[in-house]
Amino acid sequence: xxxxxxxxxxxxxxxxxxxxxxxxxxxxxxxxxxxxxxxxxxxxxxxxxxxxxxxxxxxxxxxxxxxxxxxxxxxxxxxxxxxxxxxxxxxxxxxxxxxxxxxxxxxxxxxxxxxxxxxxxxxxxxxxxxxxxxxxxxxxxxxxxxxxxxxxxxxxxxxxxxxxxxxxxxxxxxxxxxxxxxxxxxxxxxxxxxxxxxxxxxxxxxxxxxxxxxxxxxxxxxxxxxxxxxxxxxxxxxxxxxxxxxxxxx
Numbered sequence: 001x002x003x004x005x006x007x008x009x010x011x012x013x014x015x016x017x018x019x020x021x022x023x024x025x026x027x028x029x030x031x032x033x034x035x036x037x038x039x040x041x042x043x044x045x046x047x048x049x050x051x052x053x054x055x056x057x058x059x060x061x062x063x064x065x066x067x068x069x070x071x072x073x074x075x076x077x078x079x080x081x082x083x084x085x086x087x088x089x090x091x092x093x094x095x096x097x098x099x100x101x102x103x104x105x106x107x108x109x110x111x112x113x114x115x116x117x118x119x120x121x122x123x124x125x126x127x128x129x130x131x132x133x134x135x136x137x138x139x140x141x142x143x144x145x146x147x148x149x150x151x152x153x154x155x156x157x158x159x160x161x162x163x164x165x166x167x168x169x170x171x172x173x174x175x176x177x178x179x180x181x182x183x184x185x186x187x188x189x190x191x192x193x194x195x196x197x198x199x200x201x202x203x204x205x206x207x208x209x210x211x212x213x214x215x216x217x218x219x220x221x222x223x224x225x226x227x228x229x230x231x232x233x234x235x236x237x238x239x240x241x242x243x244x245x246x247x248x249x250x
Contacts, residue, residue: 003043026066062160097132106148132154133150134151
């Protein structure tokens with residue numbers, strides 16, 4: 001096969017696959033004797049990338065191989081094609097994912113120590129279900145906590161070929177820079193989507209009456225800071241009142 005035929009065959013394969021294909025997989029698609037060498041396949045891919053320059057799609061190399069995809073600019077303009085709204089994730093979830101990506105292997109307890117708040121089981125479950133993280137082992141300490149690391153699916157989703165391609169991150173306060181560089185959607189500050197709970201009581205199991213049966217269940221993913229809680233303030237105020245009463249009776 002000549003260079004043009006190889007190039008068109010690879011283009012068709014990437015379009016038909018609907019997923020990344022690496023060089024070995026592309027080579028296996030050719031008939032035995034006509035299969036080009038791996039350098040020829042890479043040369044053909046490079047030629048396609050050059051031909052697509054300035055168009056609405058390109059070939060990107062991610063962890064699993066090469067894939068044809070639309071450009072970020074076109075993706076924004078073609079949102080009407082996708083009727084289903086993309087899932088929304090909280091900032092807490094992406095901060096947890098960032099810690100796994102940058103400090104793996106890492107345990108849930110270590111993540112909580114860095115973030116200063118507990119990690120919701122829902123966050124861990126979501127990351128595992130999306131196959132963005134996986135359990136890579138257990139820390140050799142009492143309790144043998146699970147250690148988490150990222151997956152090839154994580155790299156593919158965020159358009160990365162390897163972990164070294166992650167943008168530099170000084171700390172979690174640099175979140176906005178990371179979000180822009182990885183082209184992440186704007187995120188919720190927490191996981192709650194229902195009405196706000198009463199300001200003085202963290203609602204863990206809300207009571208739902210018949211008239212509220214159709215309302216969305218309220219989920220609280222993090223405990224409030226006791227120092228900022230109105231409960232603490234009311235208790236302190238109550239303690240002061242008791243002291244005054246005791247003094248008056250004395």
